[in-house]
Amino acid sequence: MLSELLDLVLPAACALCHRPGAPLCPRCRDAALECLHASPRVAVPSPPPPGMPSCWVSGEASGALRAVVTAYKDEGRRDLHRTLATWLAPALRAAAGAEPAARDSLRGRGLLVVPVPGSPRARRRRGDVPLTPLVSGAAASVPGRVTVAEVLVATRLTKDQSTLDAAARASNLAGAMAVRERHVRVVGGAVCIVVDDLVTTGATLAEAARALRDAGAGTVLGAAIGATRRQVDHHAGLPCRPPLKGSGDRSNVGA
Template structure:
């Protein structure tokens, strides 16, 4: 069925791969393989923001991976949620023991941003990742446990320290989730890790309500990382 759909898109829509811009389907076989065969790694940023739960990434952020993430997020290429969600699931597995139950908590975007995009890309990826993990024997569920309570300024061009200050107090745990998740294992998820400030602040909002955060997982991480094993 996938091959039939891809051929239809190629013939009728005249599309291009969002990763490499090759004429054809939304994600070509090569870029799909790039995501599915990537080796997840612990992606500590350098410097490491205080309180950052142990971060895992499925791939490096750049090239075709960057193109796929941006096409899904900014241009609503919904068909990319499957392969990107599969990559996110691979990163989540570094935080969960085989067969262990857990909750996946996406870092929320401000409502205005969601309205502007016309969709919630990270939530869609989280749903796809959870579906993939359940097929692999993990008992995982989605937890919309965080809310944006203060919209940060644009992060572009800010240093790691400035990003941390900009994000301070931006999130809080939703009251209806706080009791449900007390002492329950949670993995924070996002699409991209740059300085780690967003995930660190989200983690503080959860841990401050007694919700243990096992780690955080992203589709891709930038190259601003500490040496492996640090």
């Protein structure tokens, strides 16, 4: 409500091209929508990191879509959370319906949806954990019993992933997450969907899944808004438009 009142006084500008009037102008929204698939697809890193769960993604993590995620996370554009939650929702629903164990949990104990934890450094810089409201918004679209819980915590400092290759990312994150002690009973035997914003090498999802399994989780699946093109299991489709001039597209989003 406060955000909507502020918009009456200080109208929002497009997060990518900075034209006044909306968080995303029609042109930039269309450019981002071109990065979304007609239906969610499975991200298949090459090579896949050991232990990475099957992960469904809504789109390709490049061009305008990546720029929107960057603006939301790193440029303070929290007014994009509803848009990004809407784009995450198809992948989360696909993961929830992917296996019998997940479908049974929706009717019984309930699915546990787990955002990947931000690093302490990122949390201090941003002042919040921007992934969590996206996951909560997307989870509301999943029919059945769903609980969103920040059960994972970073256990040590890690290097900036953007400077590392696939092998170094996996090594950097190995053993870097754990389930909070007070949540171990919640995780035990649960069907979990671990969620990130974008998937590049899969190292973050693999480490999160490892921590959940070590705490006794049953089935672990994954979901994300997008994955880099080489990581998506598909052989056709139009490329995303490149980001518009001034969109601030960065290559260091996601892990």
